Amino acid sequence: MKGSPVLSLLLLCICSLYFVGLYLFMGGFLLVRLEVNRTSTCGDVLQPGQEPVDFCHTRPRFRRAVLIIIDALKIDFAQFDSSNLAPRPYENKLPVVEEITSSRPLHSRLYPFHADPPTTTMQRIKGFTTGSLPTFVDVGNNFASSAILEDNLIHQLGQIGKRVVFMGDDTWESLFPKKFYRCLPFPSFNVKDLHTVDNGILQNLYSTMTGNDWDVLVAHFLGVDHCGHRFGPDHPAMADKLTQMDGVIRSVIDRLQNDTLLVVMGDHGMTDTGDHGGESLKETDAALFLYSPVPLFPGPPSQDEPDIVPQTDLVPSLALLLGIPIPYSSVGQVLLPLFPPHDQAEVAPTGPSQLEALWINAKQVNRFLETYSSMAKDIPPPRLSQLKAEFARLSSEYLATVGAGRSPSPQLTASMQAYLTSVRETCRATWARFNPLKMAAGLVILAFACLMCYVLSELSFVLIRENARRLKAPAVVALAVGVCVAVGQLLTHGYIEVAWCLAAAALSAELLFFWSVYRTRTVHVAKNGSKPPKWTNWLTRRRLLIPPILVAFLRCASLLSDSYVIAEGRVVTFLLLSLVVYTPVHLNWDGLLLPPSYDPLKSAGLLPSPALSPSFVRKESSTLLACVGLLVGSLYLSLSFHGCREEQGYCQPSPFLTPLSRLQDSQMKNLHYALSVVSLGVWTYLLRHCLRHYGNLNSSGGAVFTARWILPLLSTCLGLHWAVSATPEDSFRNLGEMIKLAQLLLPRAAFCLLALGLFLICLDPLTVFIKTRATASARNSSLPLPRYRASTGISPQAELHHLIPQIYQRMRRSLDDNEPSVGSEVDNRPAVEAYGLGTVYSAPLLLFCGLLTLGMLLLHPEGMALSFLLLLLEMGALLHIHASATTLRGLQSTYSGGFNVPWAPIVMWSLAATQFFHATGHLPTFPSIQWSAAFVGFPDGHTGTAVPASLVTLNTFASHILFAVSCPLLLFWPLVCEARGSRGGRAAGDEGEDAVMEMRLRENPQQFSSALLQLSTRYLFILGAQVFASVSAAAILRRHLMVWKVFAPKLIFEALGFVLSSVSVVIGVTLVLRVDVAVARWFKRLIPDSSR
Amino acid sequence: MWDHEIRAMASTHAILAASVFMATVLPAVFVPGFSVYGTHLLWLYSVSAAVTVVSVAVFWLLGVTPPTKKHTLGYKLSRLFRSCLYFFLSCLFFHTLVVLYGAPLIESALETFSLAVLLTSLTTLRCLCVLGPNIQAWIRVFSRHGAMSVWDTCLQITVACTVVGAWVGAFPIPLDWDRPWQVWPVSCSLGALFGFLTGLIAAPAWIHYHRKHLTYKCK
Ligand SMILES: [Zn+2]
């Protein structure tokens, strides 16, 4: 095929552009941090040389603590301004803070409390219990559950035997399962509910405090936050809520005892609209109020008080005040005013002095830094060595000071503080900051890549004809720019940041591409005078404002709303259904659905062409309508295979999602098993039947071997595997060993078969069976020579042109009477019959997808076999609708000569991919990942991570992969279905116009490759638009309440799905090109053979 | 040339719109506790009934309905019977379609069916009035060159507007705003009705502005 290298190169380039965009955006948006899985212990030695002191056994400063977290308590809410005579609803509503701080300055203090982004409650709770800077993706080994595995305050308190009582927001319960002595969680999900959590706490708080079975009491109030989300801060309801909190603080203070510390804090602030999640000052600045009935501070507020307390600093301070080890991964620094200065240490009650506290703190931070930098490489090495050297210096200085018994210099304190601050800043720069520049660059590159796909799909024919001369320049320039940027970075910074090199390369390639397109357009205009070439009006309104594009746009827009993302499965089904119903309606609108009724007066002179015979149109239309019905039915049925998100409280997950082994009722189990096996059988039969129908099962090549033997064997394996895995462990005691073996061997055998099959298809994709009629000519020597010999010597192209249709005609005919009748027809037909030549391209592709589907079905729960059957039916129905629509359109308009696939089927195809993602029980959330897929064939677990990860990925994105690989079928199917037409009415009169099916593509290699390019770029455009919408949603709504719950997981799933889909598109196209090469070789072998 | 017909159409549409308005206002006066959201089904039936009665009366009076070929009573009765049958079948069709689009199957079947009745009285009934019980003609009308009179064009526009309105009406249902009009099937029926009213206004206006380009085959 002409231009096939161009085709594959181009697709690869586009994919890599998309990938660069996604990579950049993800790098700026999803900050990744590794969790350090180690805990501090009491035995952490304070000073080398001295006898080991058990830190936990020294008497702590405070025995008990009350931690009151008022969600979203902004610093503005807590400050009191007596000069403000007309306060807003949120101002001056907590007078207790001001009263206490002014009347008892040694006992209490109010600080602005600086939270680190992301300022969402869950990340913040993690932050002020671990002392670390949680990001959205904390890569630990608890990907499936949300429990905190890092060392944290609650864990340390439990270790030392303190009884922690918790009440309030139920997020805590999922973060610290079974860590509390007593736990009273209240539902936090409903943002509109202002009172449930708060009232629940208030019913228990005071009685618990007066009781004696607690050491640390944590109460998390949600009312203020929910009030902000619902009404915003500037609303009377906020005044009520804050006044209530004022009362709470007063009552708690009244009940405090002398050994108890009170901490009142907000986990984050809120914007003027009451939201949070981002990094603006209004969101990050919460309030921190400390109080104790005994003097807490060495003196009244002075000049060297910190202006602002970072949230991480609470952890080491609380830890040292309560006498527990500082959690391992804390990067905070102790709040110095809480500790007595060195010279007063003897006077002050107990606990470490300022310098001791700093030293413990610095040692812990240094230890963490060493552990972390040995695990992850994201902290820049120069910075790391600098910090290490600083610590070594401080350490020797401190030890010298203590060893000599000198009183420490203030410089030492200051430099220790500076060290701790710089460590925290380093970590924050690495983990806790969105990178808006990277995000913007990613967005721009993605947007341009989408646009480029669109332009390419419109220009595909021109590009292929020119052999893509125009594309070489952008590619070369892109490489050059990338290398230049890399060299520049190396010269200026000393190291290379890959992301920016890629960004520069991608952006320059895209811009250059657009420029060259624009320039050629103007050149064309200049050449042709006033008449611009046909493709210049590719951005006219009429071509974009068509319903398929509108539906695709709606789909993209739906990604911007959390409700629609939550209901995505139904939304996509709704849109797909609309588009399916639209197809016949639109055909009818164009007057193509019904056979035209001829006005006898008007068309007296014109003879209707045979193609327009009413019976044929009626047949095509009824096929179309039947397929629409089938599609609508399978869409409706597929709704019953959906899973449920936790946000959908009323929803019941599909019963087919439970694996058979977990079903208790044996009758139910048998029924499910029978259903699954039957649908598997039907599935296999349908696929084979389709192949046999078009004569692709006759030859003896690799692909045919696969279809004949491997396919049925694979499904048998699957059925047996289900049976084995469904047997209860204890039922056949003596067969236990064998069952175990079968559980191991059957899936592995299936994997091997699958690999073998796929390999054979790629090795020998031809499914054509040639039958030369040598015997016939021997018997009947008067048989005229094959007709195509006449054209020998003119050009091989012309030969082909004559040869193929006749070959194909023969093939159909012999197929029709189901046995090749040798010698029964004595005519001047060519002496070659080729079975399955008409579907030479689609058959291997179909087989490939079929095998792949079976492999993916193996990774799903058994009940999903039904869903996969629906998938096959839906694919078939979509293809037939497309084919019938094309035929109906082709009948009554002039044949355009191209093989363009219109937008409607492509949009439907992409929607169907998403729809079946949901209909196979998947959801874009992490808890819904079907982890059991990793253990198919590996019941005892894995050693590495690559195999389970790829199994789970294949399971999760099965439908994306399948639809993307089979995408070229959209191009082939109208041609495959052409045969039906030829038998129906068209070829009845005229023998010359044979059905040549997919050989038509070989006759027009240029149009073939341009159509293939157009199809794949259009599909990539739709997919890219979706991923772009998802990326924009995450970027725009990064401070939305649901960003980490809905949008960010959706973005990750969408991005991964896109990556796999685009790779699969390339695989599908490559397979088609491989077949094309094989077909070319086949013809080369055939023609000299026959002409000799 | 069509001024007369356009004027007739505009006044018909005004009467129809007025009937919808009255069907909303009058029960509110006479029935205690009547409201569009609260007693939605009641309102739905009242609007459907009003539109049905008024359209049948107006179209019969105007004589838009194609004249019957035979004038025997039996033929007229069979025509009437077929119309009623088609009306009912169309209700079932819309019900099925709405369920396929994602409405709950059993839970709120009554609500779904009421919506189907409303859709039928806004669309199918008009087809019945303009074209008679002749499905071939219905299918023919909804093609580009299928309209054979001004009333056919008007029919195309109003039906398309109603259906699109009902389709768009489904959009707000998944949103988590907890508004009374998000309850099934309020938004869809409101959407259909707004679409219908839009169609009533748009059809005469569109025909008026395109009257130069409109050509019809002989009736
Ligand atoms: Zn919060």
Ligand SMILES: [Zn+2]
């Ligand atoms: Zn909140």
